[in-house]
Each structure stands twice: as structure tokens, then as C-alpha cells.
Amino acid sequence: METVIDALGLTDSFQLLSLSPPGWGMNLLRGLANSVKIAVGAYLLGLVIGLFGAYGKLNGGPITRDLLAIYTTVVRAVPELVLILILYFVGTDLINKASSALGYGRVEISGVAAGIGVLGVVQGAYATEILRGAIKAIPVGQIEAARAFGMPAMMMMRRVTIPAMLSFAIPGLANLWLIATKDTALLAVVGFSELTLETRQAASSTRAYMTFFLAAGGLYLIMTLISTFAFSRIEKWARRGERPMSGDAK
Amino acid sequence: MVSDGAAVPKAIMVNDLHKSFGTLEVLKGVSLVAEKGDVVAIIGGSGSGKSTMLRCINFLETPSSGEISITGEVIEMKPDGSPHNQKQIEKMRSRVAMVFQSFNLWSHRTILENMIEVPVHVLKVPKAEAIAKARELLARVGLADKEDSYPAFLSGGQQQRAAIARALAVDPEVMLFDEPTSALDPELVGEVLGVIRDLAAEGRTMILVTHEMKFAREVANKIVYLYEGRIEEHGTPAEIFGAPKSERLKQFLQSVT
Ligand SMILES: Nc1ncnc2c1ncn2[C@@H]1O[C@H](COP(=O)(O)OP(=O)(O)OP(=O)(O)O)[C@@H](O)[C@H]1O
Ligand SMILES: [Mg+2]
Numbered sequence: 001m002e003t004v005i006d007a008l009g010l011t012d013s014f015q016l017l018s019l020s021p022p023g024w025g026m027n028l029l030r031g032l033a034n035s036v037k038i039a040v041g042a043y044l045l046g047l048v049i050g051l052f053g054a055y056g057k058l059n060g061g062p063i064t065r066d067l068l069a070i071y072t073t074v075v076r077a078v079p080e081l082v083l084i085l086i087l088y089f090v091g092t093d094l095i096n097k098a099s100s101a102l103g104y105g106r107v108e109i110s111g112v113a114a115g116i117g118v119l120g121v122v123q124g125a126y127a128t129e130i131l132r133g134a135i136k137a138i139p140v141g142q143i144e145a146a147r148a149f150g151m152p153a154m155m156m157m158r159r160v161t162i163p164a165m166l167s168f169a170i171p172g173l174a175n176l177w178l179i180a181t182k183d184t185a186l187l188a189v190v191g192f193s194e195l196t197l198e199t200r201q202a203a204s205s206t207r208a209y210m211t212f213f214l215a216a217g218g219l220y221l222i223m224t225l226i227s228t229f230a231f232s233r234i235e236k237w238a239r240r241g242e243r244p245m246s247g248d249a250k
Numbered sequence: 251m252v253s254d255g256a257a258v259p260k261a262i263m264v265n266d267l268h269k270s271f272g273t274l275e276v277l278k279g280v281s282l283v284a285e286k287g288d289v290v291a292i293i294g295g296s297g298s299g300k301s302t303m304l305r306c307i308n309f310l311e312t313p314s315s316g317e318i319s320i321t322g323e324v325i326e327m328k329p330d331g332s333p334h335n336q337k338q339i340e341k342m343r344s345r346v347a348m349v350f351q352s353f354n355l356w357s358h359r360t361i362l363e364n365m366i367e368v369p370v371h372v373l374k375v376p377k378a379e380a381i382a383k384a385r386e387l388l389a390r391v392g393l394a395d396k397e398d399s400y401p402a403f404l405s406g407g408q409q410q411r412a413a414i415a416r417a418l419a420v421d422p423e424v425m426l427f428d429e430p431t432s433a434l435d436p437e438l439v440g441e442v443l444g445v446i447r448d449l450a451a452e453g454r455t456m457i458l459v460t461h462e463m464k465f466a467r468e469v470a471n472k473i474v475y476l477y478e479g480r481i482e483e484h485g486t487p488a489e490i491f492g493a494p495k496s497e498r499l500k501q502f503l504q505s506v507t
Contacts, residue, residue, distance in 0.1 A: 144354060148308060149347065
């Protein structure tokens with residue numbers, strides 16, 4: 001192994017990636033941690049928005065439905081990078097205006113919170129569509145049975161609708177999570193030090209572009225592989241009540 | 251069945267019930283009384299409004315007008331027939347259990363979990379107590395060994411028996427059945443009818459929409475014949491099947507036997 005590394009002239013690369021100070025490994029990992037933090041936060045925020053969005057689209061009045069249609073259409077039509085720039089600058093600007101109107105002066109908005117907010121709004125639009133489709137796919141009889149036995153609306157959502165729709169929603173939600181992890185990279189444009197920005201800084205300080213971007217690519221790949229594994233377990237659990245299709249292997 | 255009707259409130263009273271879907275008037279003023287212990291069978295042609303009538307009783311469909319009372323309690327309606335008080339409806343529904351044509355068990359829960367769902371979460375029965383009762387009921391309908399299975403792994407007949415057990419688990423004052431055997435393969439019909447027959451024998455109050463005339467005649471003590479949203483004729487099984495008066499009922503009985 002070492003001879004291979006030597007032969008390929010990779011010794012320097014490994015030193016650059018070392019976790020202790022002369023190496024930049026720690027910076028990349030810190031960036032990764034920030035990326036994960038934002039991705040998780042944005043994903044959860046997106047799920048909450050999506051749940052309300054889906055309910056609003058399915059049961060809301062005409063105005064609610066129109067507003068939600070505008071939201072999901074706009075978010076899905078505008079390139080995410082543009083959207084992030086708009087939401088970030090408009091969002092922070094609005095918050096500052098509101099706070100100075102209330103007499104608090106400028107507020108410092110943490111990068112993580114802004115990132116979560118911005119990506120969460122984007123995720124929410126996609127989650128709305130995924131969850132709406134999943135709720136519609138639930139056999140009506142199961143909802144009707146819950147109604148017929150006197151379940152109040154909130155309990156029905158918690159105990160019947162959400163668990164019953166999961167098996168339909170999980171594949172879409174798994175995709176959405178992977179998009180969340182990768183969209184964090186777009187936050188580099190607003191100066192947030194997530195994995196991509198940390199990588200770029202390390203790369204430009206050392207001129208070892210290849211080394212650092214490949215390393216970052218590897219980290220994204222590992223994150224995806226772990227997520228895929230986790231989601232396949234979750235999907236299996238969510239489908240516990242389904243009979244395996246005949247013809248399926250295993 | 252109950253002699254002093256004044257003291258015991260009627261299990262179900264439906265008075266001049268109307269129901270329209272848009273401009274289509276499906277129920278044109280139907281009334282029905284079920285005493286405690288009555289088994290009422292609703293018969294009639296396809297589209298005559300049987301399911302709609304049954305579903306109006308527990309407000310799965312919102313009546314357009316009329317009056318409904320369950321065990322003497324009048325369900326308050328707004329002038330447009332919509333429930334006045336959602337809490338009252340929910341409370342009433344937990345006492346009136348429904349068995350559906352398509353079983354409608356919750357597919358993400360095991361049979362036992364299906365059984366205790368409403369007792370534990372809606373009626374707040376202690377879990378251990380609910381489980382013990384659920385096991386007893388499952389044994390009664392012959393599904394003791396299926397409590398950990400998911401509904402999709404059971405046959406239609408087993409699923410329907412589980413659905414009946416789920417309904418029994420809430421200790422209902424009235425049970426509503428909407429064609430409980432219509433979705434079943436012929437060889438599975440008997441096992442489900444057997445369970446319903448036992449329930450009738452133990453004095454359960456039941457309203458049953460069915461196409462099984464022989465069965466209706468055997469278990470019901472009142473028959474209601476619905477024709478295009480009106481009650482064309484009602485009476486005891488002997489009267490309805492033995493001496494039908496209306497021409498339409500005669501024709502209907504001929505067509506189904
Ligand atoms: N949700 C609905 N919206 C519009 N029309 C409806 C609805 N439900 C029922 N109907 C109509 O009301 C009429 C009566 O339907 P219902 O289901 O009560 O008949 P049924 O007697 O139960 O028939 P079947 O024996 O076929 O089950 C039918 O013409 C049906 O098309
Ligand atoms: Mg019907």
C-alpha cells in the first residue's frame with residue numbers, strides 16, 4: 001500500500017489531509033459537520049413545512065391552496081442557487097428591518113440558522129409534493145375507519161395518516177435528504193463555511209486542488225452511502241405491513 | 251324484544267333523513283327505529299341508498315336534513331345537517347362501531363395493534379386491559395394465532411373477522427355492517443356470517459346492509475327494503491320474504507333469488 005502511495009506520488013496529499021495542524025483534514029471535517037447540521041435542520045424544517053403544505057393542499061380553502069401552489073411552483077421553477085441568494089439576502093434584510101422597526105437594531109443572524117431557514121424553505125416545497133402524493137395514496141378506507149371509530153383529527157394524523165403514508169413517501173423523502181446534503185454546498189456562495197467552502201479555502205491555500213476536491217467528493221460519497229443504507233432500513237420498517245411482491249428476490 | 255320501551259331509549263332512531271350529493275337526492279326521507287337487541291337488515295337494489303343511509307347514521311356522510319339519535323342522545327345538527335358539535339360526533343362514533351365491506355384494517359399495524367388502537371387511544375382504556383380483551387375477542391373469532399400478523403398476510407375472511415373483533419373491542423352499543431361479505435370469495439363468506447350470527451344470538455344491536463337474503467331472513471328481526479332513496483316496505487322477515495306487498499319488492503326478491 002505505502003509503496004503504491006509512494007509510486008503515485010501521493011505522500012504529499014496524505015500529509016495535506018492529515019488531521020493535525022499542518023494538514024487541513026480537521027478543517028474539512030469541521031465543514032462536513034456544518035454541512036450535516038444544516039442538512040439535518042433544513043430537512044426537518046422542510047418536513048414540517050411539507051406536512052402542513054400537504055394538508056393545506058389537500059384540505060385547505062381556495063386561498064390556502066393558491067398560495068401553496070405559488071410556493072411550490074416558484075421554488076421548483078427557480079434554480080436553487082438563485083433561490084438561495086434571494087432568500088438569504090431578502091430574508092436577512094427583512095429580519096433586520098423588522099427588528100429595527102421594533103427598536104432592537106441590527107441582529108446578527110447565525111450562518112447555521114440562515115442556512116437551515118433558506119434550505120428548509122426549498123426542501124419544504126418538494127416535501128409538500130411528496131407528502132401530498134403519499135397521503136393521497138393511502139387507501140381511503142383506512143382514514144375512514146379512523147373517522148368511524150371517533151378519532152379526533154390530530155390523533156388521526158399522528159396515528160393513522162402519517163404512519164400509513166410513510167411507505168409511499170420514504171423513497172421520495174430519501175431522495176430529498178440526498179438533495180439536502182448536496183444543496184448545503186450552495187451555501188458556499190453566501191460565505192457559509194460548510195464542506196465545500198472549507199475545501200476551496202484549503203485548496204487555494206495549498207494549490208492542491210485535486211487532493212482536496214477529491215477528498216471532499218469522498219466525504220460526500222460516504223455521507224450518501226450511509227444515508228442510503230439508513231433509508232433502506234427505514235423503508236423496510238415502513239413497509240412492514242406489506243406483503244412482499246411475489247417474484248421479488250429474498 | 252324489550253317490553254317497556256318507555257324506560258329503555260331506542261338504540262337508534264332515524265327520522266325523516268334526507269341526503270343529497272350535489273343535485274342528486276339519494277335519500278328522500280327515510281326513518282328507522284332499532285330497539286336494543288334488534289338486528290335490522292337493510293336490503294335493496296344497487297344505488298338505492300343503503301350504504302348512504304348506514305353512513306349517515308354515524309355521520310361518515312353528512313345528512314342534508316333529518317334527525318338522528320343514538321341511545322336516546324340526539325345528535326345536534328346545524329340547519330344544513332352538518333354536525334353541530336364535533337366532540338359529540340366523535341364520542342358517538344366510539345360507541346357505534348362500523349364494519350366495512352373492504353375491512354379497512356390499518357395496514358401498518360398488527361392485528362393486535364389494530365384491536366387496541368381505539369380502546370387505548372380514543373377510549374383511554376389501560377393498555378394491559380385492552381390487550382387482554384383483544385386476545386379474548388381474537389380467540390372468539392378464531393384468530394388467536396394471528397395477533398402478530400399484519401392484515402395483508404391474512405385471507406379476506408380472516409381480515410373481516412379481525413375487523414369485526416376490532417369493532418367489538420370498543421364495546422359498541424350498536425354495530426353497523428356495510429355488506430361485510432361482498433368482497434369475499436364465496437368459500438370465505440360462511441366463516442364471517444357465522445361470527446355475525448353469533449353476535450345476533452347474544453343480543454347485539456346491529457344494522458346490516460346485505461345482499462345475502464337467506465342470511466338476512468335468518469338473523470334479522472326487522473327488514474327494511476329501500477327503493478330509490480325511500481323505504482318502500484318494512485316489516486318482520488316473515489312479512490317481507492313471506493308476504494311482500496309492494497310490486498317492486500316482489501320483483502326485487504325474485505331478481506336476487
Ligand atoms: N360521495 C358520493 N358522491 C356522489 N354520489 C354518491 C356518493 N356516494 C354515493 N353516491 C350515489 O348515491 C347513490 C346511492 O349510493 P349508495 O352507495 O348508498 O347505494 P347502495 O344502495 O349502497 O348501493 P350498492 O348496493 O351498490 O352498494 C348512488 O347513485 C351513488 O352513485
Ligand atoms: Mg353500498
